[in-house]
Amino acid sequence: MNRVAFADRVVLVTGGGRGLGAAYCRELASRGAAVVVHDNGSDTEGRGHDPAPARNVAAAIVDGGGRAVACVADASTESGGREAVDLALSEYGRLDAVIANAGIIHDDSFEEWPTDRFEALLRHHLLAAFHVVRPAFAVMKDAGYGRVVFVSSAAGVFGQPRLAGYAAAKTGMLGLMNAVALEGAEFGITANAILPMAATRMALALMADAADTADGREFLDTLRVDQVAPVVAYLASESCDRTQLVLSAFRGRVAALQIGVTRGWISENGMVSAEDVATHLDEITDTDDLMVPSSIFDEMAYLA
Template structure:
């Protein structure tokens, strides 16, 4: 199989100065992409700025024969997000790939988490995703081509202790990607979510001594495929953790239909309501929202027809 390359493509990678983002940027550049390496260079909490990390990655890419430009704007504001995308448009005249990887961490229990820390994390992970997608998406649609990869997390899927802000933001990213996938489907724009796990500085404070190999290089190829023109899926969520690559879905039990319910009925039918042995999956694209509704409406219609027949 021939190498999948990005010759002629322009990619924006946020949070690309270190860790996973750096790995993504280096991989795409090594395969021919022109890369905007975005990173304001702040600390884990998102405070401070340092042009060094983004500049260092650009130097590495150029030294290896690739093309890249640094951007130190913060995705946490609408103006910053627009500036990141403008860096691609002003320098290279187009944007084909958007990978939103930028992140910060501010821990605190739900009892104690401050509003400031809640907003600071949503500003980068969720609002930051919107800021760059909002600027890039119309350009991609006009060009008839685009690949968007947004970053969620295990915490976004399942929650975790002391990170209500992070979990809420990462869950929200999935909804944003689904809408981009739906609205971009007819425009040649595909949007998917990566749920990565790698030992980077984001793991500071976590005992990783017993972990298996979990370097960014085990995640980057998955993101590379999602960012490539050959990517054949949209509106999906991919997990990349310690060498395992999988798809995550939202699933429903078939449920129970009754023409009327009481509080007591819910309790009496709880086992059947919760029975997930034959799960239902309604993919976001092409029509998961309406498939979900039609399924429930169909049960109601069949129940009504049975009532008429037996009346």
């Protein structure tokens, strides 16, 4: 088995100062990567600024004999994303992979969700990914090589109560992944995603007082960051030549998400009524002949 290695590779990790992001940084550095630890140190709702988390992770990697530099700009802004990419280039002369991991959390019943909080979730997850990946994509395109890993969530793909903003932002990451994968294919750029679960400060924020109970602690103990970080390392590596791959990782299990479309029902005359949908719903939802398209064109060709 060939070792997944990052010799001479440079990886930028957004939200790299704590939790899973810090675990990704450590895992990548242990495999030889030079790491840009990008984190402005805000709290779980996106407020405040603390340079210590990013600098501490970078310093620990350097103290251990690795290569790392901290960027404490705000990834949710266009200038902050560009600053991190520019730092990778000025410090190491290249940028080979990006882990779009930055984000915040807020939970509320749907009818009570404040607009500013919903917008903040989109900004700190989806826009933060866009603001870093867009300038990184140009660098990778010129180099003819790149790896992009978007950190999505099962809370969005499958749903979780009280997380409207988080779910919308995290599912949007998959749409961004699809576009980057398709546009990057001819330039040696892959784009994949992960649905992780781990005991991080965001998980603790959601669990609130339940995290301090015996059952809560036992549950969190089963969700370790070291069960996720190696999966991200693989997706960010040269060893991974797949694109548009979405992996779920937690509790030692790694599984693939498949988003498919059924064969469905086809109208003989091209006309469809609401009554037709009701009549043929069982045929429409029959998954026996499920197809997994890699683009919108694949689904259109399915009818040919």
